Structure formats: C-alpha cells, structure tokens
Amino acid sequence: MLNKKKLIKIFKTASLCRNFEKITFKKIQEKIIKFPVYLSAGQEFIASSLSQMTSELRVKPMIFAQHRCHSTYLAFGGNMKKLINELQGNISGATFGIGGSASLHSKEINMYGHDGHMGTQGPIGVGACFVSRKPTIVFLGDASAEEDYVLAALGWASTKKLPILFVVEDNNLSILTKKKVRRNWEMSDVAKSFKMGGYQLDDNPKNIYRFKEKIFKKPMLLNINTHRLFWHAGAGQDSYKTFDRYKIIKKKLGILGNKIDQENFIRINKLWKKHSD
Numbered sequence: 001m002l003n004k005k006k007l008i009k010i011f012k013t014a015s016l017c018r019n020f021e022k023i024t025f026k027k028i029q030e031k032i033i034k035f036p037v038y039l040s041a042g043q044e045f046i047a048s049s050l051s052q053m054t055s056e057l058r059v060k061p062m063i064f065a066q067h068r069c070h071s072t073y074l075a076f077g078g079n080m081k082k083l084i085n086e087l088q089g090n091i092s093g094a095t096f097g098i099g100g101s102a103s104l105h106s107k108e109i110n111m112y113g114h115d116g117h118m119g120t121q122g123p124i125g126v127g128a129c130f131v132s133r134k135p136t137i138v139f140l141g142d143a144s145a146e147e148d149y150v151l152a153a154l155g156w157a158s159t160k161k162l163p164i165l166f167v168v169e170d171n172n173l174s175i176l177t178k179k180k181v182r183r184n185w186e187m188s189d190v191a192k193s194f195k196m197g198g199y200q201l202d203d204n205p206k207n208i209y210r211f212k213e214k215i216f217k218k219p220m221l222l223n224i225n226t227h228r229l230f231w232h233a234g235a236g237q238d239s240y241k242t243f244d245r246y247k248i249i250k251k252k253l254g255i256l257g258n259k260i261d262q263e264n265f266i267r268i269n270k271l272w273k274k275h276s277d
C-alpha cells in the first residue's frame, strides 16, 4: 500500500517534472528553444510512481522511452542540467545537443534514446531484455502501441517470459486523433490475449504502486490512462479544462504540497538561468 511518506516522495519527483515542463513551456514561447519539444506535463505521475517502485525494489531497469520523455528521464534520475543543455542544442547536453527533446539518452540511468519512429522502442526493448534478461521498462504511447512491430514484440516477450514491463501512457491521443476513431480494442486485452498480465488503470500513484511486487517477475502490460496538459509539440494548451492529477494531489498535501511545488519552481528557474546561452 502507498503510505503518505511514499506519496510525498512520488509527489516530489512529479513536482520536479511538472515545474521543469512549466518553465520549458516559457522557454519555447520565448524562442530560447528552437526545435520541436514534446512536453510531458500532466503525465508525470506514471514515471514518478514507477521510479519510486523500482528504487524500493532496488532495481535499476533498462528504460526504453519514446518522444514524450522528459518526465521519464527526470523521474528516473536523469541529469537536469544536461537536459537544459540538450534543449538548447549544446554539446554538453544529454545527447550532445543532437538528440533534442524526443531522443533523450542517458548511460547513467540506463535510458536509451528514441529514434523517432513510433513504437520501435517495443521490439528494441524486447530484444535488449531477451539477450540480457535485465529488468526492462518499455514506455509506449497509446498510438505507438498500435504499430504492428509492437504487437509482434509483445508476443515474443510473453513466449520467452521476459522480466519486462510495458507501460502504455494512454493520453487518448495520437497528436489530435482520439483512440475511439482509431480502434475498438484495448492494449490490456491484447496483452491478455498474448497470455501476459494486462491491466487498465488510471495514473493515480496509489493505483500504479499496487503493482510493485508483480513487476519484472513475468511480462506485464499496464495501460495507464492519463492526460496530456499541453499541445502534442510546442507550447500551447488544447483545453483549459483538462484533468490535472498534479493539482489534485498538491491540494491533498496542503501546505507541504505548495511548498514542494514552489521550491522546485525556484530551483529549476535558477538552473535554467544559469545554463541559458
């Protein structure tokens, strides 16, 4: 069960991710960042909860993310200075200033940069897990999960009983196209049909945390419903009514929630200033 102490830890990580994206949003508007940026605000409790779970399990998984990966990188301990530099195209960036927002790579946290083709992280992650048998997390968008090669990779992961966790960050959108327009099935059912654990849940940390003891024992897929706060790419908002888990949990934590949020904002702002050209 997720107790208050652990919830606060997860919130601290989520707050780091959220404030990073909030400030990055401004930097895009100010044209300090000059290439496409995929903000992950709204979805940060997924990576934040999983990083808490893996650290409690004392597991440092291989991480295969996709384009919307800032929160994944930060939540699992990626260096923020290197991310700031990366977003400005500097050689001191996480991927030497040439990977950009979508392909964050970090040897320190075992995170493999994405190549930009939706869903390729599926078969690549399965292959890496198959040869190494190391605990692995593959993050997929709800649209990327639809790619045929992802489905084939799920089958192989199941057949070989790999210690792999597929996480579908289901924001119900492929750029602007809703899931119901694209398909009439769910990834959790696909996983079950491949004889692996397949679950449908929301991004409330207490619901994600429930899977702590189950992950990496056998292949499993968590389809986690979440909400993208900002545009697919760049700085803008599709709707001001979008559900915001961060706001709810911050409110629940009261004064402490506000304090953590403000401290992160000040700290990250300073860091951005220090590392801006």
Ligand SMILES: Cc1ncc(C[n+]2csc(CCOP(=O)(O)OP(=O)(O)O)c2C)c(N)n1
Binding pocket: 067, 068, 116, 117, 118, 140, 141, 142, 143, 144, 145, 171, 173, 174, 175, 232
């Ligand atoms: C194979 C391929 N087809 C199309 C694209 C263009 N494209 C980039 S992101 C995207 C939508 C991705 O949606 P999803 O996987 O749900 O991730 P989200 O952006 O919602 O986080 C599309 C169609 C691409 N990058 N690769």
Ligand SMILES: [Mg+2]
Binding pocket: 141, 142, 143, 169, 170, 171, 172, 173, 174, 175
């Ligand atoms: Mg999506």
